[in-house]
Amino acid sequence: MKKIAIIGASGATGFELLKLALKEHIDPQQLLLIASEKSIGKTLYCDGHTFELQPISSIHDNHLEVIFLAAGSSVSKFVKAHYKDISALVIDLASTFRQEIDTPLIIPEINGDDVDLKKHRWICSPNCVTTLTLLVLAPLFKINAPKKVLLSTYQAASGAGYKAMEELKNETNAFLKDEKYHHIAFNDPYAFNLFTHNSPFVTDDDTDEEMKIRLESKKILKNEDLKISSTCVRVPTLRAHAISAYVEFSEPMTKDVIYETLANAPGIKQFEDFGRNLFATPQMAACKDEVYYGRIRKDSLDDQGFWFWIVGDQLLKGASLNAWQIYKHLRRHETFHSYAGSTGS
Numbered sequence: 462m463k464k465i466a467i468i469g470a471s472g473a474t475g476f477e478l479l480k481l482a483l484k485e486h487i488d489p490q491q492l493l494l495i496a497s498e499k500s501i502g503k504t505l506y507c508d509g510h511t512f513e514l515q516p517i518s519s520i521h522d523n524h525l526e527v528i529f530l531a532a533g534s535s536v537s538k539f540v541k542a543h544y545k546d547i548s549a550l551v552i553d554l555a556s557t558f559r560q561e562i563d564t565p566l567i568i569p570e571i572n573g574d575d576v577d578l579k580k581h582r583w584i585c586s587p588n589c590v591t592t593l594t595l596l597v598l599a600p601l602f603k604i605n606a607p608k609k610v611l612l613s614t615y616q617a618a619s620g621a622g623y624k625a626m627e628e629l630k631n632e633t634n635a636f637l638k639d640e641k642y643h644h645i646a647f648n649d650p651y652a653f654n655l656f657t658h659n660s661p662f663v664t665d666d667d668t669d670e671e672m673k674i675r676l677e678s679k680k681i682l683k684n685e686d687l688k689i690s691s692t693c694v695r696v697p698t699l700r701a702h703a704i705s706a707y708v709e710f711s712e713p714m715t716k717d718v719i720y721e722t723l724a725n726a727p728g729i730k731q732f733e734d735f736g737r738n739l740f741a742t743p744q745m746a747a748c749k750d751e752v753y754y755g756r757i758r759k760d761s762l763d764d765q766g767f768w769f770w771i772v773g774d775q776l777l778k779g780a781s782l783n784a785w786q787i788y789k790h791l792r793r794h795e796t797f798h799s800y801a802g803s804t805g806s
């Protein structure tokens with residue numbers, strides 16, 4: 462029996478992948494769950510099943526159909542270095558290889574058909590903000606190209622992994638008890654606070670997160686000239702990111718056309734109640750597959766400018782769910798079984 466490996470199964474994203482696999486009735490025996498050295502032999506509990514965490518070396522001893530890489534860039538680099546010995550299809554959630562020319566960067570609803578299984582065996586899943594934002598905006602860009610896109614993000618703790626979630630909870634508890642707290646995950650205090658994105662600066666102006674959104678959006682939309690900028694901010698929510706998006710279209714646009722187009726787009730759901738001033742929140746979007754949009758309004762200064770409010774669970778559609786959908790999408794191809802799990806390239 463060919464197995465499904467999840468590297469990073471004890472982490473925030475990997476554990477969601479495990480839950481998705483079980484929800485889809487994958488035989489637990491078919492799952493190979495891998496974590497770092499310190500967790501080897503520990504037990505992971507999920508939906509009534511128990512699993513023993515395995516070392517990364519076990520990917521060589523098993524017949525694998527697919528490997529999900531959810532353990533960060535250094536682990537993805539390690540697997541890539543040894544990839545010639547592995548025959549499985551790889552779906553990589555880390556950012557290291559997303560810009561490689563021959564490596565597809567996939568959101569199935571937008572560019573799922575960019576994968577050619579004859580030559581692509583290593584597929585990347587994009588940055589979480591990129592996925593959530595494009596899922597809503599890409600259908601509109603098909604009918605009216607964007608002149609400019611400006612994003613402000615409100616990103617949850619879980620975007621930085623399970624340790625950051627723990628830090629937010631512990632620091633909030635300490636704050637409420639007026640106790641001192643030594644924060645580790647971020648440079649700034651997190652409880653009842655917010656700060657610009659914690660990723661390092663890669664230019665004088667942009668953090669790595671802001672640069673990823675720009676480069677990955679261009680690659681996914683196949684639009685090198687796309688003008689997209691963002692200011693990314695970490696806020697003290699546990700799960701699900703929110704994005705305020707401003708889009709200036711190249712041609713005149715109407716709200717009716719926007720609503721009509723988005724109503725037919727996959728993976729997204731309108732949520733807005735102007736009368737009661739209710740729009741999607743991270744708490745509402747947490748643990749949901751759909752990405753919510755709403756508060757669509759014409760800019761008061763520019764006739765071709767529109768504002769959008771987008772909220773989605775970045776551990777699901779922003780990461781694990783997108784990766785799982787890539788796997789399901791490719792598995793439907795007739796050629797899948799000839800390549801996944803066959804001799805490596």
Ligand SMILES: NC(=O)c1ccc[n+]([C@@H]2O[C@H](COP(=O)([O-])OP(=O)(O)OC[C@H]3O[C@@H](n4cnc5c(N)ncnc54)[C@H](OP(=O)(O)O)[C@@H]3O)[C@@H](O)[C@H]2O)c1
Pocket residue numbers: 468469470471472473474475495496497498499500517530531532533534536554555556587588589619620621622623624775776779780
């Ligand atoms: N969090 C998100 O919203 C999000 C969104 C998009 C993409 N991603 C990507 O998904 C990946 C995982 O992120 P995360 O937020 O889920 O991180 P996380 O919660 O910190 O989990 C990291 C996982 O990787 C494992 N790991 C660390 N070093 C390892 C090693 N040397 N060998 C094997 N396993 C190792 C950890 O095992 P231990 O439990 O033993 O430490 C843990 O299971 C990253 O590449 C990230 O960029 C995350």
